Amino acid sequence: MGNLSAMSSARNGETGIAADALSVLNSVFGLPGFRGAQEEIVRHVSCGGNCLVLMPTGGGKSLCYQLPSLLREGCGIVVSPLIALMRDQVAGLLEAGVKAAVLNSTLTYEEAAAVEARLISGDLDLLYVAPERLLTPRCLSLLDRAKIALFAIDEAHCVSQWGHDFRPEYIGLSVISERFPDVPRIALTATADELTRKEIAERLALVGAPHFVASFDRPNIRYEIVEKQNAPAQLKTFISERHAGDAGIVYCLSRAKVEDTADALTAAGMVALPYHAGLDAATRARHQDRFINEDGIVIVATIAFGMGIDKPDVRFVAHLDLPKSIEAYYQETGRAGRDGKPSSAWMAYGLSDIVQQRRMIDESNGSDAFKRVSIGKLDALVALAETANCRRTRLLGYFGETQGSEKCGNCDNCVSPPTLRDGKVIAQKLLSCAYRTGQRFGAMHLIDVLVGRETERVKQFGHDKLSVFGVGRELNEKQWRAALRQLVAMGHLRPDTEAFGALKLTESARGVLKGETAVMLREETPTSRNRASRTKSRRGDLAPRPAGAVKPADAALVGALRAWRSEVARQHGVPAYVVLHDSTIDGIAAVRPGTLSALRGIAGIGDKKLEHYGAKLLALVKAAGA
Structure with a gap:
């Protein structure tokens, strides 16, 4: 590859750069042309420009720094927080004939010294470095002595305290612009809202640099969110009916739930492996390697797993617990279908998930500002879960992107639209019940009062004597739970985490109680809706077969x-x-x-x-x- 840099530097103007870029794209990577904004980004960075790139998983972010590294004189330094990603990307580059290496904690002293010597001698095109390694005096001194083509900061959202995966070591990466001001910098991420983008630009000295924002749409992924009832059984049905024999990732919030879910799937005849921080390093590595290298493995994991996994044929991502934000949901579901083939993003969620996430926010050590932002992000995710409209439209809208059509045709709400009804009276009954019971009780107790159950607890507090006792017998428990979730999503009720999930009225509830605020509730029709989901959501019907698909x-x-x-x-x-x-x-x-x-x-x-x-x-x- 060394001659590429010399050839590129000998040419003048962007025309030569563009011609070289297309030539290298074809000769090294075997690709006939660029996708989307790739060519513009490659040309900009190759000519020495800085930029921030937001591109969805599977959209081709890596080429945006790999190609300029080959076109410019010197070695491209890629900052990545993930050993698995470094390993896989370097393996792919070596297969393509690119001189690439890693510098991280997996190397022995002798191996690291050999990589350092290759960098100094100019024998590397790309070097992947962990952020904590780059910030050491030894590594910075090494870079001072090397010819650097560019710096690429991958997973750049990790630099933001507002992001879903903040990593303190990323803060120190501001040293790159201070120490190497003349070397171009490209920051890349698949997920960042406006607040996160602003902080990335500020911390990495990219405020004046252009932002290249590709579409966040992943049209091959079907989004589906169901009411959590018996989550393990629902998950088994989803996998067996829709993705039998496919590779997939299941996310759970706790280590114990990861283990239990993996055991349940294994008992059902699936090859399911647990992955969480409580397992020893050797077990985690073995399970990850099996998932990457074997077909049809289901990995059940906490969020400790997944970022940087390049496996292209993950056919589904399932959530058994609510993520922290839409950014986290988008990042995690984006690990499905990197190859562009039909895939699923499935989630089971209930009111208890909202209470649990609110409690985690309230009990965190973050500042008041951090908590306010976190609650806002959680509210946005709950609204996505409860929307009766196209989920893709709402998801893209969160990132500031407007979809051409109001319906995508590839989410559960588009495939089997829910029925809406005037829910003003139902909402008034529910809010009145919460108010008259002192705003000190959770969903189960409120439903007991509404449907007229004379439980010991109801009688203990004298709630069987209230005017709201039994006024809601027209709905069953499941329907009341759905109404409760929707009122929380609308902001008329909020969980009080200090009172163990008690539901309290918000200021907006006043308008509902007075009849001044309209309330439209989604009417669940479980039998017909599930049947539609099962018949229309088979793998073959998820999306049109891509061009060139195998006969x-x-x-x-x-x-x-x-x-x-x-x-x-x-x-x-x-x-x-x-x-x-x-x-x-x-x-x-x-x-x-x-x-x-x-x-x-x-x-x-x-x-x-x-x-x-x-x-x-x-x-x-x-x-x-x-």
Whole structure:
């Protein structure tokens, strides 16, 4: 790769840069062209510009710094907080013939010294460094002596205290602009609202730099949020009916729930592995490696798992507990369908989730300002969960993006629209019950009063004598719970975490009680809605089959290609998708190339992969046609 930098630096103007970029994109990565704003970003950074890039998972962020690193003189320094991401990206670059390495805690002293020597001698195109490693005096001194092409700060939202994954070590990255002011900087993230973007720009000295914001839309992902009843049973049904044999991630809030859920899925005949910080490092590494390298593994995890995992064929992400914010939800669900194929984002949620998250915020050590922002972010997520309108439209709207249509056609509310009804009287009964019982009780007690249950607790407090006792017998317990959640989402009720989840009226409740505020409630029709979900949400109906998808007749060739890929991956000690992506295998199966030239024309086959694997791939195609 060394000659690329020399060639690039010898040319003048952006025209030469653009021509070189397209040439390298094709020769190294085997891609015929850029997607979206990639070309503009590559040209800007290659010419020495700084920028902030917001691009969804699977949108091609990595190329935005990998290509400029190859085009500019010197080595691109990539700051990443994730060992797994560093390892996989370096493995993929090495397969493509790029001189790449990592500098992190997994290396021995001798290995690290060898990498440092290669950097100083100019023998590296890209070097991935952990933020805490970069900030050491030794590493900064090393960089002072090296020729640096650019700095790329990946997962840049980690620098923001308002982000969903704040990491204190990222704060120190401001030293990059101070110590290396003439080296271009590119900060990249898949998730950041306006407040988070502002802080990223301030902390990384990118205030005057352009922001490249791609669409946040992931049209291949179907969003579905269901009322939490028996979450483990609901999850098993979802996986067995919609994603049997698929790779997926299930997120739970606690370690105990991770273990219980993994056990339940295993008992149901699925290959499910737990992952959380309470497991020893060797077990976590083993489970992660199995998930990355094997097909059909379900990983059940806390949020400690997932960021930086490049596995492209994760077919579903499920949440059994409410995340902290829409940013967290978007980041986690974005790990599904990186290859662009139909995938699912499924979540079960209930009122207890809101109470639990509010309690965690209130009991945190954050400032009052931090708590206010956190509550606002939680409220936005609850509104997403309770909306009767298109979930994708609301999700994109949170990030300031307007969708062309009010309906996406690929979320549960679009596929099976809920019925809305005038809920003013129901809301008044509920709010009156909360008020007359002293605003000291949670959902279960309020429902007992409303439906007229003479429980010991109801009689103990004399609530069986209240005027609201039994006024809500027209609804069952499930319907009242749905109404409660919606009133919380609308802001007319709020959980009082100091009183163990008691529901208290807000200022806006006054307008509802006086009849001045309209309340439209979603009317649940569980039988018909679940049936629609099950019949319309099968994998084949999630979205149109992408162009170039494999025909049924090519199944034998696809199987042979995947078996060969698995063996090569095992020999090289890398994930299978590092050798060839599924999309490349699909392309080979669809085109059935008979020559090296035809094979070279398939996306994902660059010069090095053609050199290393071309003859064998052609032999497999020929054997399949025999």
